[in-house]
Amino acid sequence: MAKRIFITGIGVISAIGKNTTEALENIQSLSSGVADIQHLKTVHKGKIPLCEVKYSNKELYQLAGVDPSTPLTRTALLGMLAAKEAWQQAGSPELGDGKTGVFSGNTVGGMDKTEHFYAEFMADATAGDVRTMLTHECAHSTECIANYLGATGMVSTISTACSSSANTIMLGARMIKQGLLDRAIVGGVDALAKFTVNGFNVLQILDEQYCQPFDQNRRGLNLGEGAGFVVLESEDTVDEANILAELVGYANSNDAYHQTASSPDGTGAYLAMKGALDVAGIAADAVDYVNVHGTGTNNNDLSEGIAMQRIFGNNIPKFSSTKAFTGHTLGAAGGVEAVLSVLALKHQIIYPNLRFETPIADFETPLVPETALLENQDLTYILSNSFGFGGNTSSLVFKAYK
Amino acid sequence: MEELIEKLKVQIIKQLNLEDVEPDEIDPNEMLFDENGELGLDSIDALELIVLLDKEYGIKIKNQEEGKQIFHSLTTMAEFILQHQN
Numbered sequence: 486m487a488k489r490i491f492i493t494g495i496g497v498i499s500a501i502g503k504n505t506t507e508a509l510e511n512i513q514s515l516s517s518g519v520a521d522i523q524h525l526k527t528v529h530k531g532k533i534p535l536c537e538v539k540y541s542n543k544e545l546y547q548l549a550g551v552d553p554s555t556p557l558t559r560t561a562l563l564g565m566l567a568a569k570e571a572w573q574q575a576g577s578p579e580l581g582d583g584k585t586g587v588f589s590g591n592t593v594g595g596m597d598k599t600e601h602f603y604a605e606f607m608a609d610a611t612a613g614d615v616r617t618m619l620t621h622e623c624a625h626s627t628e629c630i631a632n633y634l635g636a637t638g639m640v641s642t643i644s645t646a647c648s649s650s651a652n653t654i655m656l657g658a659r660m661i662k663q664g665l666l667d668r669a670i671v672g673g674v675d676a677l678a679k680f681t682v683n684g685f686n687v688l689q690i691l692d693e694q695y696c697q698p699f700d701q702n703r704r705g706l707n708l709g710e711g712a713g714f715v716v717l718e719s720e721d722t723v724d725e726a727n728i729l730a731e732l733v734g735y736a737n738s739n740d741a742y743h744q745t746a747s748s749p750d751g752t753g754a755y756l757a758m759k760g761a762l763d764v765a766g767i768a769a770d771a772v773d774y775v776n777v778h779g780t781g782t783n784n785n786d787l788s789e790g791i792a793m794q795r796i797f798g799n800n801i802p803k804f805s806s807t808k809a810f811t812g813h814t815l816g817a818a819g820g821v822e823a824v825l826s827v828l829a830l831k832h833q834i835i836y837p838n839l840r841f842e843t844p845i846a847d848f849e850t851p852l853v854p855e856t857a858l859l860e861n862q863d864l865t866y867i868l869s870n871s872f873g874f875g876g877n878t879s880s881l882v883f884k885a886y887k
Numbered sequence: 888m889e890e891l892i893e894k895l896k897v898q899i900i901k902q903l904n905l906e907d908v909e910p911d912e913i914d915p916n917e918m919l920f921d922e923n924g925e926l927g928l929d930s931i932d933a934l935e936l937i938v939l940l941d942k943e944y945g946i947k948i949k950n951q952e953e954g955k956q957i958f959h960s961l962t963t964m965a966e967f968i969l970q971h972q973n
Contacts, residue, residue, distance in 0.1 A: 689949075
């Protein structure tokens with residue numbers, strides 16, 4: 486029953502714009518979304534940069550056309566906007582027949598709201614609105630997205646740290662292939678919260694400057710926020726005119742090495758990439774571009790680089806990390822980068838890895854990412870990596886549709 | 888110094904949620920991070936100790952490598968605190 490899975494809609498909101506058009510424009514003008522903290526109220530303001538979505542919650546309500554008195558978290562609002570863009574591009578299909586799934590990857594849940602409520606409530610049990618706690622769970626924002634689009638079929642949330650939304654894309658594809666769904670709106674969202682920033686700060690993997698993925702002198706990651714969603718459709722029911730690209734491969738693995746680090750021999754990354762290529766039925770040398778996980782941490786970039794050597798030998802394809810543009814959007818990363826991969830196939834471009842200067846010294850044959858925006862390419866297969874805490878590693882393979 | 892070590896024992900048990908450990912069960916010279924040792928702390932616990940040093944003693948440790956030496960044992964921790972506390 487090996488149905489082909491097509492992508493008919495993409496939507497993204499991030500530090501580089503409120504939709505796919507703006508994202509592409511900012512990439513073409515090499516404008517990264519990293520900046521001094523504007524919106525998040527945190528003690529780190531002025532000390533570390535972040536890749537915030539450049540809209541306040543009030544403005545997000547306006548963009549979504551939702552009454553601001555409706556209690557919604559930033560997470561829900563960002564997810565709703567990106568999912569809607571993808572759904573509209575897919576032709577705004579009716580979602581009330583139960584044949585469309587909505588799967589979202591998310592790590593922060595409603596903590597952007599509940600962390601404030603919690604502090605108020607602990608000081609004074611009569612303070613704040615206790616119903617805020619209803620928004621706390623990751624699944625709440627997914628329900629908001631489904632309701633916003635009128636989807637009444639299966640709704641589910643995956644929370645596996647930085648691989649979350651690659652896993653929801655995989656889940657959607659597998660459910661369609663099994664004939665359980667005709668369509669799936671999949672991806673993920675994460676909003677910045679004090680919890681996230683403080684947590685990563687304690688782990689000492691944040692860069693106080695603008696991050697430099699895959700660079701010998703990299704200092705860590707820049708946290709980001711946003712949402713990226715794609716619409717997947719079965720070859721049996723899809724309207725060919727809407728097809729943007731095809732999802733041909735996916736895999737998830739776990740190297741069971743450490744709660745917050747990847748195994749030094751790149752095992753998790755290797756298994757995910759190899760698995761995805763196997764599902765796609767292609768050899769490593771068929772890959773034209775790798776959108777690496779490339780967070781800019783000492784650990785990830787080394788581990789991922791080692792895994793790439795294990796897969797590609799000395800023939801490493803062109804690669805880059807777009808996190809130098811968007812920051813690390815955590816649960817949204819897989820979805821955001823899936824959208825960017827589809828855009829790359831549509832427009833036949835390869836993204837630059839901003840701020841790269843010196844290749845990592847550990848590699849005999851230097852791993853050098855692309856540093857300029859390349860156009861008029863001949864891309865057929867793109868591999869996208871999303872590697873999460875807990876060793877949960879996922880990769881996706883996209884194919885151009887001609 | 889003795890007092891500080893006793894205080895540290897209580898703080899560490901609390902910060903790391905070591906529910907089954909009594910203060911007098913911790914040997915001040917034993918390696919905190921020895922896998923075969925009594926406490927067998929891991930690298931996430933190490934981060935918790937960094938937070939504890941900041942919160943309770945106002946000392947900031949910039950990287951985990953530095954932390955490894957400071958957290959060798961309770962005694963080395965106490966010595967470090969006495970040297971650096973403001």
